[in-house]
Amino acid sequence: MWLLISILVLSFLIFFHELGHFLIARLFGVRVEVFSIGFGKKLIKKTIGNTEYAISAIPLGGYVKMKGQDDLNPTLQNRDDDSFNTKAPWKKICILFAGSGANIMLAFLLYIVIGVLGINSLLPVIGETMQDSPAMSAGFTKDDKILKIDDKDIKIWRDISDYVSNKNKPLLITFERNREILQVTLTPKIKDSKNIFGEDIKQSFIGIKAKGEIGKVTYKVSELIPFAFNETIYSGKMILLSIQKLIIGILPTSELGGPIAIVQIISQATDSGIIALFGITALISINLGVLNLFPIPALDGGHIIFCIYEWIVKKPLNENVLYRLTIFGWVLLLCLMALGIYNDISRIATKTP
Incomplete structure (x- = not known):
């Protein structure tokens, strides 16, 4: 069952991505010859209008x-009015961006659903205050629940660190103690810390540790759009940071996962319930959207770079250069996919029973 769910999730994400391309292409009068979910031999096909x-x-x-578009041989072009090649560069950029845009929009909508249904999260309840910290000086004690910092509503523990980590000015903290609402002002301190990648950083802190309480957090109608927007941005930033750390060597290439890892993650989320499945689907959707915008010639991002070049110099990239760059892009993608699959198999082979 988990394998079927994984295939359905991936197919749904791909469908949404390609639907973005399809809708904007049709909006600008480009004929779409084939709309396929999956690669290789066509198992089921039906022609409606001009599209198979x-x-x-x-x-x-x-x-x-x-x-007019052939990713395997970009030199094969068509100059008819309904061809992709004849459209203005800005229209081609919109068509190319639409796939990633659809994936990011899908994640945003999934986060809205998650906000309505509620998600199990670490609650902002204090378990311990650190010695000689601003929190201890301000009188915080175990079981105090933080409700608001300045004008920022605090729903989950992560909200505290997200807001405080870059602040060095006095903060007005509203909290609940024994069913009484109290307020106190404190100023964070700067300390040496490590980020999620193990790098040394300077970070503001107030000196509290979570109690570890988990509870279902829901969001009001007025909070849903900010929640979904913030989660989408946060997930996108984490993906970009992870890729940056891989490129500069902070993260080892063994951390790169392939399709097997994706299926395993979806399987684990399925076992944890529908909300977890929605969450991991949103994350993979953002991942798909962000990665497709990277300036690799075989990806949408690479084609966008070509269109920007055409827009600036008023003529397309030389066909031979375009062909060679595209081949390089496909080779690079195949190598990355092979590395991801190798890492997946290595993790399975070395996993202790």
Whole structure:
């Protein structure tokens, strides 16, 4: 069952990505010749209008084939009015960006659903105050529940660190103690710390540790859009930071995962319930959207760079250069995929029973 759910989730994300390309292409009058979920042999296909819709044998992917566009051989172009090639560079950029935009929008909508249904989170209840810390000096004690810092409502423990970590001015903290609402003002201190990647950083702190209480947190209608927006931005930033740390060597390449790792993560989320599944689906959707915008020639981001070049110099990139860059992009992607699969298999082989 978990394998079927994993395939359905990935197919749904790919469908949404390709639907973004499809809708904006049609909006700008580009003929879409094929809309396929999956690669390889077409198992099911049906032509409606000028477009062939298909489900193909390999479910880990999908594509929209627009008239005048050939990713394997970009020199094969068509100059008809309904061809992708004849559209203005800004229109082509919109079409190319639409896939990633659809994935990011999908994640945003999933986070709204999560906010409505409620998510189990670490609650902002104090378990301990540190010696000689601002919190201890301000009189905080165990079981105090932080409700607000300045004008920022605190719903989960992460809200505290997100707000305090870069503040060095007095903070007005509203908290609950024995069903009484109290307020106190304190000024954070700067201390040496480590981020999630193990790097040494300077960070503001007030000196409290979480009690460890887990509870279901829901959001009011007025809070849903800010919550979904913040979660989408936070997830996107974490993905970009992780990639940056991989590139500069802070994270080892063994941390790179492939399709097997994705299926395992979806399987674990499925076992944890529908909310966890929605959460991991949103995260993978943002991952798909962000990675497709990277300036690798075989990805949407690479094609966007080509369009920007065309927009600036008023002519397309040389066909031979375009072809060679595209081949390089495909080779790079295949190498990264092979590395991800190798890492997945290595993790499974070395996992203790």
